[in-house]
Amino acid sequence: MQSTLKMPFSNVQQELLQLYAHHVSDNDLNNIKELLGNYFANRLSKLADQAWQNNNWTNEDMENILNDPAQ
Template sequence: MVRGEEGEDHIRNWMRNRNTVEFIGLWETLHNTDFKPVEFDTFRKQAGLPLTNLQRELLTLFAQNVSEQELKEIKRLISSYFAERAMDLADKVWEEKGWTDEDADKLSKTKMRPYNLFNQ
């Protein structure tokens, strides 16, 4: 737990963070029937950066009550999605650089990073 004057500063900084303010606004929208979004906009506009569309969707999803099994499946789906994106980006870079199977073999036998290995 954060205590004392330093702790108060951490809490003040956290409450000024745009992501925190966006999260509170979304949470209140979902769970508080008396929430006034127009009045809340004044606070939201004074904070830092907004949540991304993915963050908003995930917060909406996390507001739902799901079983542990469903949560594991959601995590698996998200992991698979980002793993596939990473592979696609790696393939794109591989093709742009014109790397070959020989380069992959060379890379697997060194601790050097690809940008050092192939830019010599």
């Protein structure tokens, strides 16, 4: 049975497919995964810092957000 793609690949997926068309070692693959993880973690951290500043949150505000049972 043939499967068809319902949506095209994103630009990130296309770049990664081009990269993975070449064999990389397991060590290189792990390093690439770590780089991608660090990139997105740093990006998220910057967005969180920006939200913190935009909302003028205090440490008490953050504790209330973290301890809110509705969250």
